[in-house]
Amino acid sequence: MTALAPSRPADLAALARLMAGPLPVRFIAGGTDLLLPGRPLPRQGLLVDVSAINGLAGIKADGGDIEIGGATTVAALAAHAGLAKRFPALGQAAAECGSVQIRNRATLGGNVANAAPAADLVPVLALAEARLRLMMPGGANAEVQLGDFRPEAGGLVMEAVLPAARLLPRSAFAKLGPRRDLTISRLNMAAMGEFSNGRFGALRLVAGSLGPRPIRLGRAGAALAGRRLTSAALRDFMQALSEEVDAAIPGRASRNWKRQAIRGLGLDLIARLCGLSPRDPLFDEAL
Numbered sequence: 001m002t003a004l005a006p007s008r009p010a011d012l013a014a015l016a017r018l019m020a021g022p023l024p025v026r027f028i029a030g031g032t033d034l035l036l037p038g039r040p041l042p043r044q045g046l047l048v049d050v051s052a053i054n055g056l057a058g059i060k061a062d063g064g065d066i067e068i069g070g071a072t073t074v075a076a077l078a079a080h081a082g083l084a085k086r087f088p089a090l091g092q093a094a095a096e097c098g099s100v101q102i103r104n105r106a107t108l109g110g111n112v113a114n115a116a117p118a119a120d121l122v123p124v125l126a127l128a129e130a131r132l133r134l135m136m137p138g139g140a141n142a143e144v145q146l147g148d149f150r151p152e153a154g155g156l157v158m159e160a161v162l163p164a165a166r167l168l169p170r171s172a173f174a175k176l177g178p179r180r181d182l183t184i185s186r187l188n189m190a191a192m193g194e195f196s197n198g199r200f201g202a203l204r205l206v207a208g209s210l211g212p213r214p215i216r217l218g219r220a221g222a223a224l225a226g227r228r229l230t231s232a233a234l235r236d237f238m239q240a241l242s243e244e245v246d247a248a249i250p251g252r253a254s255r256n257w258k259r260q261a262i263r264g265l266g267l268d269l270i271a272r273l274c275g276l277s278p279r280d281p282l283f284d285e286a287l
């Protein structure tokens with residue numbers, strides 16, 4: 001018999017009172033990670049369901065910074081028209097998370113706090129240089145860069161803020177897993193950049209599943225930035241991607257296949273970013 005007590009606060013003020021109280025608090029949102037068989041739940045304290053907290057879910061993407069509530073479901077991210085316009089990579093990543101049932105339950109805050117290396121939303125949030133608004137134990141608010149967030153500190157992710165000043169006009173996401181559908185990423189990538197009249201401007205890329213946290217792919221971005229989209233430029237890009245893998249996981253058994261696989265994934269990602277078909281002859285010529 002455990003002494004873990006369930007709680008379902010209706011608003012953030014009620015949650016702040018629980019956070020200021022004597023009992024340790026553990027959150028549950030969709031439960032798609034927390035309730036997996038074999039995951040031990042704490043034996044004491046409060047298990048606080050944050051999925052029904054008023055104001056904790058929602059997306060604001062109509063100009064200025066993009067703000068996404070911590071309890072926003074992955075399905076809502078995938079379906080949001082304003083987000084698809086301002087920062088399509090996040091909606092694309094959401095659309096490729098799990099199944100319909102998982103997406104309807106799973107939340108942005110859960111994806112961030114679960115901190116799995118294979119998480120699909122986290123690299124995209126890293127690409128956007130997201131900040132997190134938190135409620136800390138004790139009830140005080142705090143704001144941290146995504147990379148500085150430590151789930152073990154016990155803060156509630158109230159909101160992710162994607163600074164408008166860092167968003168570029170185009171973005172895209174691509175992932176690779178053992179299956180085509182309902183698959184956990186073995187490798188994922190997100191890109192954001194400028195592309196018009198066949199030429200790239202700035203280009204930023206982040207990869208997930210190459211280490212415990214997302215990795216910025218500066219070399220690969222530099223291989224295409226400022227260049228025309230040609231098969232020669234794509235070949236340089238693919239070479240840079242393989243070198244990024246070599247640098248990220250030098251001694252790992254997965255290095256050999258990942259340094260090859262990232263080349264194809266990179267081409268798919270660039271096709272998506274540029275609004276082209278991955279079957280465009282340009283991409284075949286690059287291989």
Ligand SMILES: Cc1cc2nc3c(=O)[nH]c(=O)nc-3n(C[C@H](O)[C@H](O)[C@H](O)COP(=O)(O)OP(=O)(O)OC[C@H]3O[C@@H](n4cnc5c(N)ncnc54)[C@H](O)[C@@H]3O)c2cc1C
Nearest residue numbers: 029030031032033034097098106107109110111113120157
């Ligand atoms: C079959 C299956 C397929 C999946 N496929 C994918 C996939 O393709 N891509 C992917 O990225 N993930 C996938 N997942 C993992 C999971 O669905 C996501 O990580 C999801 O976003 C977790 O959200 P949740 O609300 O269910 O978290 P929960 O399970 O409720 O919580 C997970 C952790 O986060 C904490 N937490 C929850 N909300 C907050 C908050 N607001 N602030 C702070 N801490 C919080 C909890 O305490 C817990 O430690 C899959 C899971 C399953 C079971």
